[in-house]
Amino acid sequence: MSTIVFDHVSRTFQRNNHDFLALEDINLTVNDKEFVAIVGPSGCGKTTCMRMAAGLEFPSGGSVNVAGSAVKAPGPDRAVVFQQFALFPWKTVYENIEFGLRAKGLAEAERRKIITHYIELMNLVGYESAYPNQLSGGMQQRVAIARAYSLDPSVLLMDEPFGALDAQTRVVMQEELVQLARVNPRTVLFITHAVDEAVYLADRVVVMTPRPGRIKEIIDVKTIRTGEKWDSYKKIEDVMDLASFVHIRTHIWKSLREEDERTLH
Amino acid sequence: MTMKIRRLNQRTIVGALTLLSVCLLWWAATTTGLVSPMRFPTPAETLDSFNQITFEGYGNATLYVHVLHSVKLVLIGFFIAVGLGIPLGLAMGYSPSVEAFVNPAFLLLRPIPPLAWIPLAIVWLGLGDASKVLVIFVGAFVPSVINSYTGARNISVQLVEASAMLGIGRWAFITEVLIPESLPMIFTGLRLSLQAAWTTLVAGELIGAAYGLGHILSQATLDIYISMIVVAMITVAVLGGLMTYLLGLIETRLMPWRKG
Amino acid sequence: MNASRRALSGPRYAVLTAGGLIAFFAIWYFAAWARLAPPQFLPMPHQVLATLLRLMESPFSGYTLQEHMLASLQRFGMGFGLAALIGIPLGLMMGWFRLLDQIVSPLFNGLRFVPPIAWVPFAALWFGTGIGGPVLIIFTGAFPPCLINAYRGARYVDTYLIEAARTLGIGNFRIIAQVLFPAALPSIIAGLRISAGLGWMSLIGAELIVASSGIGYLLVKGQSAIDASIVMAGMFSIGVVGLAIDIILRLAEKMLARHK
Numbered sequence: 001m002s003t004i005v006f007d008h009v010s011r012t013f014q015r016n017n018h019d020f021l022a023l024e025d026i027n028l029t030v031n032d033k034e035f036v037a038i039v040g041p042s043g044c045g046k047t048t049c050m051r052m053a054a055g056l057e058f059p060s061g062g063s064v065n066v067a068g069s070a071v072k073a074p075g076p077d078r079a080v081v082f083q084q085f086a087l088f089p090w091k092t093v094y095e096n097i098e099f100g101l102r103a104k105g106l107a108e109a110e111r112r113k114i115i116t117h118y119i120e121l122m123n124l125v126g127y128e129s130a131y132p133n134q135l136s137g138g139m140q141q142r143v144a145i146a147r148a149y150s151l152d153p154s155v156l157l158m159d160e161p162f163g164a165l166d167a168q169t170r171v172v173m174q175e176e177l178v179q180l181a182r183v184n185p186r187t188v189l190f191i192t193h194a195v196d197e198a199v200y201l202a203d204r205v206v207v208m209t210p211r212p213g214r215i216k217e218i219i220d221v222k223t224i225r226t227g228e229k230w231d232s233y234k235k236i237e238d239v240m241d242l243a244s245f246v247h248i249r250t251h252i253w254k255s256l257r258e259e260d261e262r263t264l265h
Numbered sequence: 266m267t268m269k270i271r272r273l274n275q276r277t278i279v280g281a282l283t284l285l286s287v288c289l290l291w292w293a294a295t296t297t298g299l300v301s302p303m304r305f306p307t308p309a310e311t312l313d314s315f316n317q318i319t320f321e322g323y324g325n326a327t328l329y330v331h332v333l334h335s336v337k338l339v340l341i342g343f344f345i346a347v348g349l350g351i352p353l354g355l356a357m358g359y360s361p362s363v364e365a366f367v368n369p370a371f372l373l374l375r376p377i378p379p380l381a382w383i384p385l386a387i388v389w390l391g392l393g394d395a396s397k398v399l400v401i402f403v404g405a406f407v408p409s410v411i412n413s414y415t416g417a418r419n420i421s422v423q424l425v426e427a428s429a430m431l432g433i434g435r436w437a438f439i440t441e442v443l444i445p446e447s448l449p450m451i452f453t454g455l456r457l458s459l460q461a462a463w464t465t466l467v468a469g470e471l472i473g474a475a476y477g478l479g480h481i482l483s484q485a486t487l488d489i490y491i492s493m494i495v496v497a498m499i500t501v502a503v504l505g506g507l508m509t510y511l512l513g514l515i516e517t518r519l520m521p522w523r524k525g
Numbered sequence: 526m527n528a529s530r531r532a533l534s535g536p537r538y539a540v541l542t543a544g545g546l547i548a549f550f551a552i553w554y555f556a557a558w559a560r561l562a563p564p565q566f567l568p569m570p571h572q573v574l575a576t577l578l579r580l581m582e583s584p585f586s587g588y589t590l591q592e593h594m595l596a597s598l599q600r601f602g603m604g605f606g607l608a609a610l611i612g613i614p615l616g617l618m619m620g621w622f623r624l625l626d627q628i629v630s631p632l633f634n635g636l637r638f639v640p641p642i643a644w645v646p647f648a649a650l651w652f653g654t655g656i657g658g659p660v661l662i663i664f665t666g667a668f669p670p671c672l673i674n675a676y677r678g679a680r681y682v683d684t685y686l687i688e689a690a691r692t693l694g695i696g697n698f699r700i701i702a703q704v705l706f707p708a709a710l711p712s713i714i715a716g717l718r719i720s721a722g723l724g725w726m727s728l729i730g731a732e733l734i735v736a737s738s739g740i741g742y743l744l745v746k747g748q749s750a751i752d753a754s755i756v757m758a759g760m761f762s763i764g765v766v767g768l769a770i771d772i773i774l775r776l777a778e779k780m781l782a783r784h785k
Binding site (some may be wrong): 054055056073074075076078079080082084086087088089090091099100102103104131132133147151 | 423424427429433434446520521
């Protein structure tokens, strides 16, 4: 059971000799094979939450558990997709995906099988021998996603993965990710500041507010999505036209706007 | 696109014209005696000396033998220096403990110019090849260490995090992430090391040697054979440029993933 | 594998640094004590110190240590000053007048590959043992960074600064002096630091061959007397002074950065 549990998590930074409270009392459970998105403005600490689940940072108070045990270090069981792709420039597409699999000790034949599968899945056929700098941003992120999925992780952590891409590519990637997520369900924690993206992709959306970072509310999207049959629409623009979609999206915007106004005073 | 071609052509043309006019000036100044033949040779004399040393020999051997000897010493010193310097620099960049331990010795020895080691090398190893190699080593060692160190220290945090996430082991990290990421800086170090090696070689051979380009220079000075001095200087410059160019080629071959 | 290069705690850093320093001297002492080489070749550190003090008291080969060092610094000052006085304005002008760049660059790039030390024969022939010889060699070493850095600083000045000056109707040379020069100053000072280092090295090299005084000359005399402690004392002084020059220029660089 790969659940992520944030239990009374807080995070304090040292800045100019005084303490800066970045996160305050975060309590969140991401259930097994659930897709949870965290939205919020810059600086609300949403990326910090993901990094703590990844083992790249550690809480000052409280604990972060994945699959029952406390997170002590990064590892392939919690695969990360970074905003800036983090591909190794001197490795080809194939080698980039292979790197983690080799570290796991898999045999060559088995690796080849897995890599070929994900290359097909992520529309990367023909690019196996290309270097990252020969690829567009969208292609590079596809490689990063393939790399993450190929590790067969219990948990997938995505840090604004489409933030560095242009608007058109972003839409295509969102559609692809939805297909992938429905076909290959996994526990996912997805960080974004784009509300549309969160509502489209996630089962639940967590709204966070800054200074200090706190969870304001958690919205259940899945019930409405299955009820209104969003998945029957192939195109993202058709889904975003639905009244039920607009309703949720507007609700979240308003929620974020309240916080904006609160902090301005 | 055509603007670029036109500009390139203009640059080449002016460059070629300049070199041509310099040669003309050289010829005119020396042949007409404007510059005393005692101070600088004419192009014709230089060519004569070049022929002499290439075919008959000067200073104990032909140009080919001298060049071979010099290049051999440079390469030996250079390879020992980078063979030790690059791993040390990488280790210092990767591990703060190693850096803290090695730094004092480094800081003490670094300000001493490589050429200043020549007298000590001669005291320890005599006037033969060994002392030259020692000095070349000293000259080439420091740039390699420093640049490898900088390369290792400046590896991107994202790649380190990605490696940790992927579960990459220590050895794989060093060979497949640290070194490739540091390669550009390592090559900068190699270039500087090669330059330093070349400079210290010539200096060492000037002071005392039986063969080599530096020896030609010192012999020609004693004989007041000016045109031979110029031949030697040009050879030194050409070889230095050639080796740097070759290094650049190796660099491009070794890093095919770099754009342009 | 660490996800980040963890900084060493203060105490741990101090211990490792001290350890490195102790290890350095321990190895030296041990090598000398174990008589790996006769004491003339490998003196103990305190013997070198004693020699250093002795050289400051009584003359060796004509002068005391300080007097030798003063002679060296004089030559250095002249060569370095000349390199800066010619190199910086020329570099700025080359950055401004494209034609000048195209004329001078090929010449410069060709001569660059001749190591400063290779100019020694000409220095000897043209200047004998006069001060001109070492100054020429220091100049050839110190000149390139001055020129290159001034050139780069001028080439990459913000175009809006230049346009602003142009609209005010300021003439070419005033632009160079009052716009390009201040804007290029950080690059120029960085170049001066490199230049000083190279000039100092070239000085030592020159004094190893064509001098009758100076710290390099001291090294050579120590070498012919087969007295390693004199040579080492000389090397130490060279290192200290070279370091001092670098620190002074580094401070100048910092002060300039703060002003901006």
